[in-house]
Amino acid sequence: MNDPSVRFVPEPERYEFTAAPMHHFELARRDFFKFLGAGIAVFAVAKDTPATQETAPTQGFHQQELPKDITAWLHIGEDGNVTAFTGKVEIGQNIRTSLAQTVADELHLPFESVTMVTADTALTPFDFGTVGSRSMPTMSPQLRRAAAAARDLLVGAAAKEWNVAAEGLTTADGKVTDPATGRSLRYAELARGKTLAQNLPEEDPVTPPDQWTIAGKSVPKKDARAFVTGKHQYTPDLRRPGQLYGKVLRPPSFGATLASYDAKAAMEMSGVIVVRDGDFIGAAASNERDASKALKTIHAEWKEVPQTSSKELFSYLKKNATAKSDDRSRRTKGSVADGLAAAAHRLDATYTVAFIAHAPLEPRAAVAEWSDGKLTVWTGSQRPFAVRDELASVFHVPESDVRVIVPDTGSAYGGKHTGDAALEAARLARAAGRPVQVVWTREEEFTWAYFRPAGVMEIKSGITADGSLTAWEFHNYNSGMSAIDTPYVVPNQHIQFHSTQCPLRSGSYRGLAATANFFARESHMDELAHAAQIDPLEFRLKNLSDSRLRAVFEAAAKSFDWSSKKTQEGQGFGIAGGTEKGGYVATCAEVSVDHASGAVRVVRLTTAFECGAIVNPDGLLNQVIGANIQGLGGALFEFIEFENGRITNPRFSRYRVPRFRDVPEIEAVLLDRKDLPSAGAGETPIMAVAPATGNAIFHATGTRLRGLPMVPNGMNPARS
Amino acid sequence: MAKPIELEVNGNRHTVHCDPETPLLTVLRDELGLIGTKYGCGEGQCGACTVLLSGAPRRSCQIPVGAAAAKPITTIEGLEKNGHLHPVQQAFLDSGAFQCAYCTSGMILSSVGLLRTNPNPTSAEIMQSLEGNICRCGTHPRIVEAVHQAAKSMLERGR
Numbered sequence: 001m002n003d004p005s006v007r008f009v010p011e012p013e014r015y016e017f018t019a020a021p022m023h024h025f026e027l028a029r030r031d032f033f034k035f036l037g038a039g040i041a042v043f044a045v046a047k048d049t050p051a052t053q054e055t056a057p058t059q060g061f062h063q064q065e066l067p068k069d070i071t072a073w074l075h076i077g078e079d080g081n082v083t084a085f086t087g088k089v090e091i092g093q094n095i096r097t098s099l100a101q102t103v104a105d106e107l108h109l110p111f112e113s114v115t116m117v118t119a120d121t122a123l124t125p126f127d128f129g130t131v132g133s134r135s136m137p138t139m140s141p142q143l144r145r146a147a148a149a150a151r152d153l154l155v156g157a158a159a160k161e162w163n164v165a166a167e168g169l170t171t172a173d174g175k176v177t178d179p180a181t182g183r184s185l186r187y188a189e190l191a192r193g194k195t196l197a198q199n200l201p202e203e204d205p206v207t208p209p210d211q212w213t214i215a216g217k218s219v220p221k222k223d224a225r226a227f228v229t230g231k232h233q234y235t236p237d238l239r240r241p242g243q244l245y246g247k248v249l250r251p252p253s254f255g256a257t258l259a260s261y262d263a264k265a266a267m268e269m270s271g272v273i274v275v276r277d278g279d280f281i282g283a284a285a286s287n288e289r290d291a292s293k294a295l296k297t298i299h300a301e302w303k304e305v306p307q308t309s310s311k312e313l314f315s316y317l318k319k320n321a322t323a324k325s326d327d328r329s330r331r332t333k334g335s336v337a338d339g340l341a342a343a344a345h346r347l348d349a350t351y352t353v354a355f356i357a358h359a360p361l362e363p364r365a366a367v368a369e370w371s372d373g374k375l376t377v378w379t380g381s382q383r384p385f386a387v388r389d390e391l392a393s394v395f396h397v398p399e400s401d402v403r404v405i406v407p408d409t410g411s412a413y414g415g416k417h418t419g420d421a422a423l424e425a426a427r428l429a430r431a432a433g434r435p436v437q438v439v440w441t442r443e444e445e446f447t448w449a450y451f452r453p454a455g456v457m458e459i460k461s462g463i464t465a466d467g468s469l470t471a472w473e474f475h476n477y478n479s480g481m482s483a484i485d486t487p488y489v490v491p492n493q494h495i496q497f498h499s500t501q502c503p504l505r506s507g508s509y510r511g512l513a514a515t516a517n518f519f520a521r522e523s524h525m526d527e528l529a530h531a532a533q534i535d536p537l538e539f540r541l542k543n544l545s546d547s548r549l550r551a552v553f554e555a556a557a558k559s560f561d562w563s564s565k566k567t568q569e570g571q572g573f574g575i576a577g578g579t580e581k582g583g584y585v586a587t588c589a590e591v592s593v594d595h596a597s598g599a600v601r602v603v604r605l606t607t608a609f610e611c612g613a614i615v616n617p618d619g620l621l622n623q624v625i626g627a628n629i630q631g632l633g634g635a636l637f638e639f640i641e642f643e644n645g646r647i648t649n650p651r652f653s654r655y656r657v658p659r660f661r662d663v664p665e666i667e668a669v670l671l672d673r674k675d676l677p678s679a680g681a682g683e684t685p686i687m688a689v690a691p692a693t694g695n696a697i698f699h700a701t702g703t704r705l706r707g708l709p710m711v712p713n714g715m716n717p718a719r720s
Numbered sequence: 721m722a723k724p725i726e727l728e729v730n731g732n733r734h735t736v737h738c739d740p741e742t743p744l745l746t747v748l749r750d751e752l753g754l755i756g757t758k759y760g761c762g763e764g765q766c767g768a769c770t771v772l773l774s775g776a777p778r779r780s781c782q783i784p785v786g787a788a789a790a791k792p793i794t795t796i797e798g799l800e801k802n803g804h805l806h807p808v809q810q811a812f813l814d815s816g817a818f819q820c821a822y823c824t825s826g827m828i829l830s831s832v833g834l835l836r837t838n839p840n841p842t843s844a845e846i847m848q849s850l851e852g853n854i855c856r857c858g859t860h861p862r863i864v865e866a867v868h869q870a871a872k873s874m875l876e877r878g879r
Contacts, residue, residue, distance in 0.1 A: 091820060092818075092819035092820025092821065092822075092857050093819070094819070220813075220816070221816060221818075224813055224816075224818075225805075225813060227818055227821035227824050228805065228809040228810075228812045228813050228818070228821075228824060228828065229756070229796065229797070229799075229800055229805070229809065230754075230755070230756020230757070230795070230796030230797055230825045231756065231797075232821065233755065234758075234822060236755075236758075236759065237749075237755035239753065239755075245750075287746075287750055288746070288750070289739075289742070289746070359856060360820075360822075360856060361758070361760050361766065361768055361820070361822040361823050361854060361855075361856050362758075362760075362820070362822045363759075363760075408820075409820065410758075410820045410821070410822030411819070411820035411822060411856055411857055413856070439759065441762060442760065442761040442762055442763070442766075618816055619816075622816060622819055622857075622859065622862070623819075625858060625859075625861060625862075626819055626857045626858030626859060627858065628858065629858030629860060630856065630857070630858045651761070651763055651765070652761045652763065652765035652766055652854065653763055653765050657854055657856065658858065658860075659851055659854065660846075660847035660848075660850050660851050660853075660860055660864075661847060661848075661851055663847070663858075663860040663861065666861060
């Protein structure tokens with residue numbers, strides 16, 4: 001644990017973990033209805049798992065246990081309100097709203113009648129986490145199938161009531177109607193007095209996107225009013241009865257171990273609880289100031305370990321690459337050597353990306369409460385079930401004694417997969433015998449959270465005289481494999497990921513390594529286009545057969561007016577694109593570079609995005625435009641500086657994030673493919689921003705910038 | 721026991737007993753339970769803790785509570801009147817000008833403060849006055865749009 005090389009294992013492939021149903025849901029059917037009240041319940045089971053209990057629609061489970069691979073369920077109460085349960089987390093991506101739309105759409109009832117219960121390990125079925133843009137492609141269809149099955153149950157109940165065939169009955173606006181007689185029954189009436197539970201039938205057709213009525217349209221965000229009135233309680237806003245506030249004594253550097261410790265003064269302070277457990281030292285008091293004061297009186301000496309710095313980062317990553325490579329991280333097609341030999345132009349270039357921080361505005365926080373040996377934790381996490389397991393394992397209690405609840409959270413961007421604050425709050429709460437809240441400071445957030453991994457990308461390529469790719473060799477050191485493959489047609493390829501010793505704790509970030517791999521690939525494609533003297537868009541299309549990717553390139557270029565010429569000094573246009581997580585993106589950027597000062601401004605971005613059938617166009621626009629703005633930070637100026645196990649710029653005053661002045665004119669062009677299933681949209685729209693911007697800077701200045709961030713000090717680094 | 725400090729928050733008087741150097745943010749959240757004002761950075765860089773002090777937007781994490789004594793303070797909880805949202809709140813709601821919404825209280829109060837001194841700002845003026853407010857989700861264009869909409873509705877009401 002204390003060896004930094006062990007402690008800071010990079011996690012470049014988190015997304016490749018599959019959400020295998022390792023966990024059993026303990027709630028029995030009897031308890032389920034006790035909690036929800038009578039009514040009709042339908043359980044969705046993971047699509048690829050054969051349903052464990054096939055039951056006819058009206059049979060239900062009776063006294064049996066619930067199946068073990070449930071992914072979601074919904075319940076129609078005696079009041080006709082529908083509650084849908086999912087382990088997904090609302091972190092600003094609007095999933096609470098989009099999933100409610102899906103349910104309302106399929107169940108044929110008003111959007112307002114659907115309530116989503118999310119991310120509560122006691123109430124919602126196991127979920128791997130709100131990661132990898134999986135909520136729409138996996139959770140949405142499962143809830144839709146559950147809603148379709150529930151509708152069938154309601155129709156069946158009405159048919160029985162009227163003693164008619166179910167086939168002729170229709171559903172709309174929360175009612176089942178018999179067109180033959182005109183009579184109708186509300187869902188509430190049909191659910192009354194019943195405790196019907198049903199597993200999803202194997203095959204149950206759902207409404208195709210071109211017949212959606214509530215999905216596919218913009219609806220207001222669920223609970224929006226609570227957010228503009230300040231009433232919504234994020235984790236740091238919770239106040240449990242008798243709650244104490246906890247602070248943690250941080251080591252001076254990563255990997256430091258406690259050598260000596262004297263907390264006498266702190267322990268003598270009244271109302272202060274001090275905990276030392278291994279290298280963990282924390283205090284809890286009735287307010288944060290007293291807890292901090294107590295920590296200041298503690299004399300702790302730490303044994304530190306020498307570590308590398310951000311100045312040597314990229315050579316460090318290369319030098320510490322592990323020699324071994326398995327098939328999973330390497331792929332080869334044809335012969336790169338032959339492809340290079342046949343090329344008219346060859347290019348060899350290296351690209352880098354720095355560590356960056358997620359910097360969610362709500363810092364990591366948790367409230368922990370022990371009662372009769374059972375633990376309840378509220379925390380802003382993307383993976384409540386993983387946090388539950390972490391807590392159970394650390395505190396040696398069964399998982400069933402730990403409940404993790406995630407209030408709608410002040411964003412995450414891939415940065416809240418772990419339960420660090422939850423563990424800290426729970427440790428202090430156990431010692432205090434009272435609920436304890438831990439809210440990280442911004443400095444803690446910038447230091448002790450994990451980072452988007454830094455990386456080095458090396459590309460060797462070749463093209464024919466007329467611009468067809470002949471060879472593509474791509475190496476990624478450390479940052480990861482997401483979008484490591486090229487979408488272009490290349491007969492000879494070698495693509496490889498190299499894991500290395502990573503100097504900082506690293507993990508997921510919006511889009512993960514795809515931003516790095518897009519940046520390297522799309523910058524390199526631009527370089528090749530210029531080498532071949534072909535328009536960068538034309539060059540891409542020439543080497544591209546994927547029609548969905550071609551469509552977004554063409555849509556972005558059209559809306560941006562790609563073919564227009566420079567009209568001003570310092571103006572430049574760039575284009576980039578690609579596909580990842582089922583989404584297709586292309587971005588055009590216009591920059592303006594002031595030659596005298598070296599200042600770079602992104603003036604305009606046009607991003608075309610296609611993610612299959614669109615569920616909520618307004619919510620999607622918010623995500624696409626937001627991703628573009630966030631992407632500008634990593635493209636232009638965000639980077640973590642570190643030395644000897646310390647982050648040296650752990651504050652917003654030293655770590656620049658995009659602000660209003662950085663926001664260009666942005667256009668999002670959404671391609672709605674009603675013939676295709678919905679893919680996730682939270683991540684992919686960020687990916688083409690950096691390379692499009694870099695390509696525009698090259699167009700404006702003739703200077704190729706191959707490292708992210710590209711212009712933390714403008715075009716002239718010496719001016720900093 | 722520290723000397724009592726008189727605060728006037730959202731039209732209500734409160735007496736708090738704490739070190740006058742305590743940040744106003746801490747007192748609002750932990751003593752008065754006004755949790756709509758958010759901690760984001762503690763160095764006045766992110767604007768999540770913005771409140772109106774004597775009508776002007778200020779970073780409550782940077783104001784010692786002693787310096788806020790006896791001055792009118794408005795937090796997000798004080799904008800809604802008789803169940804009616806403030807036009808700026810309504811405009812944020814109508815424009816969907818938030819994603820995770822953690823920055824929203826601060827954005828709204830900064831905007832209310834702006835519209836008090838400049839009832840019909842240009843986009844450039846809005847962006848300039850919100851420069852100190854960070855939105856990590858990238859909702860900036862909608863926020864600018866919401867402030868325009870609020871300005872319009874306030875001018876129409878003749879306020």
